[in-house]
Amino acid sequence: MTGDGFGRRFAIRFPDGTAEIGPVVDLRDADAPVIPTGSQLRRAIRAGCPSRPDAPAVHAPAPGRVHAHVSRLASDTTIRTRPALAAVASDRGIETPYDDDLVDSIRSLRALPPAPVDDRELREARRQAAETGAETERLRERVATVRGRLAALRDAPSSDAEALTAAEASLSETTRRLSEVATERVAAAQRLSLLEERARTARDRRDARLRLEDRIGNLERMIREARVDAVADGFRDARHALVSQIRDADGGIDVSETSSDLVDALAVTRIAPVRAPVVVASDVAEALGGPDSAFDRLGAPLLIR
Amino acid sequence: MLVVTYSRRARETLRNACRAHEETVVRRFGRAALLRETEYGAFLACRLRERHAGDVQVERTEPFNEFADAPDAVREAAVAYETRDSPSTPYDRFAAGTDHPKSDAMRERKL
Numbered sequence: 001m002t003g004d005g006f007g008r009r010f011a012i013r014f015p016d017g018t019a020e021i022g023p024v025v026d027l028r029d030a031d032a033p034v035i036p037t038g039s040q041l042r043r044a045i046r047a048g049c050p051s052r053p054d055a056p057a058v059h060a061p062a063p064g065r066v067h068a069h070v071s072r073l074a075s076d077t078t079i080r081t082r083p084a085l086a087a088v089a090s091d092r093g094i095e096t097p098y099d100d101d102l103v104d105s106i107r108s109l110r111a112l113p114p115a116p117v118d119d120r121e122l123r124e125a126r127r128q129a130a131e132t133g134a135e136t137e138r139l140r141e142r143v144a145t146v147r148g149r150l151a152a153l154r155d156a157p158s159s160d161a162e163a164l165t166a167a168e169a170s171l172s173e174t175t176r177r178l179s180e181v182a183t184e185r186v187a188a189a190q191r192l193s194l195l196e197e198r199a200r201t202a203r204d205r206r207d208a209r210l211r212l213e214d215r216i217g218n219l220e221r222m223i224r225e226a227r228v229d230a231v232a233d234g235f236r237d238a239r240h241a242l243v244s245q246i247r248d249a250d251g252g253i254d255v256s257e258t259s260s261d262l263v264d265a266l267a268v269t270r271i272a273p274v275r276a277p278v279v280v281a282s283d284v285a286e287a288l289g290g291p292d293s294a295f296d297r298l299g300a301p302l303l304i305r
Numbered sequence: 306m307l308v309v310t311y312s313r314r315a316r317e318t319l320r321n322a323c324r325a326h327e328e329t330v331v332r333r334f335g336r337a338a339l340l341r342e343t344e345y346g347a348f349l350a351c352r353l354r355e356r357h358a359g360d361v362q363v364e365r366t367e368p369f370n371e372f373a374d375a376p377d378a379v380r381e382a383a384v385a386y387e388t389r390d391s392p393s394t395p396y397d398r399f400a401a402g403t404d405h406p407k408s409d410a411m412r413e414r415k416l
Contacts (some may be wrong), residue, residue, distance in 0.1 A: 114360075116359075119359050199359065199362075200362075203309075203359075206311035207311060210311055210312060210313065210316070210336070214313075217313075
């Protein structure tokens, strides 16, 4: 992984038009009047070209998956090692026994779009069924009341012909409306049960989708674990080697005090096929024996800042 | 009330709702839950439906009374079959030559 300067070449162009070529660009002695900040550099590496005229531009291969984990190497660097190692294996193209299954499952999921459940229609049908139900009940009670009043009028000793006629008319009108609403109620209930049946069928497909999504989640987890396992030995060896190199170089960083996250990140960088530059803090570069030595140790294009 | 979810996001919302409102949850089963029949149970069900629409199914459940909700023949067949002498006899062979209903016939008939 060392000495392959050609495969790690990149260029950085500053807003003033000056440019530097690397595999290693040491910004501590660059010609540009304004040196971009670390986060500006990382943004430029991520974004590639074209860039805004007032921002630096980096011409380099697109960052791989691991790049995000090691884009900045400084004494306060933090890294989540397992996701980073999984990304290393992914960038290396390491295959796992679950890859084909995952591709198949994703394809099956794509071929199974969620069956449409017209929720608005269903909601409207529920509302209709409820309203016609309530209205039917109300009218039924009203019919009973009117009928009672009519019976009372008929039984009354002094019959009031006018009131009787009015009550009869009211009864016949209410009965007519009850019959109408009852018909609507039946129709609404039928429509609701039809739509619910349709929703039930649609849910079978959603059920299948959910099972596929869970399967995909499990496979992704297993792939991640297999990937981490595949590079774990290399990572441990790289870490050992780096710790002793840093100690030998005696470059100002005391390894015993070095955050283990930084050493983890350095080891990840070393075992990863990193093509886009990573930003290295000055003291870290010195701890690795200076820019060229740091490049040899890490095997990645470097922007030292 | 039985709430069943049909997507990962709906399932997650249900899980969170169950965690936050234990008093309203009678039982939890992975992606489904039985909510208490209170206004608050209905409130949770409405919220889930509002947020996840077709990915949430809400059904009202009620206890099953085998003496009221199932025909006598069905209930008696179940009792007879569960007390059969040979445990390995499939139901249809057990029912053959008796008055017990055939399983296909029961599948066809709605309650």
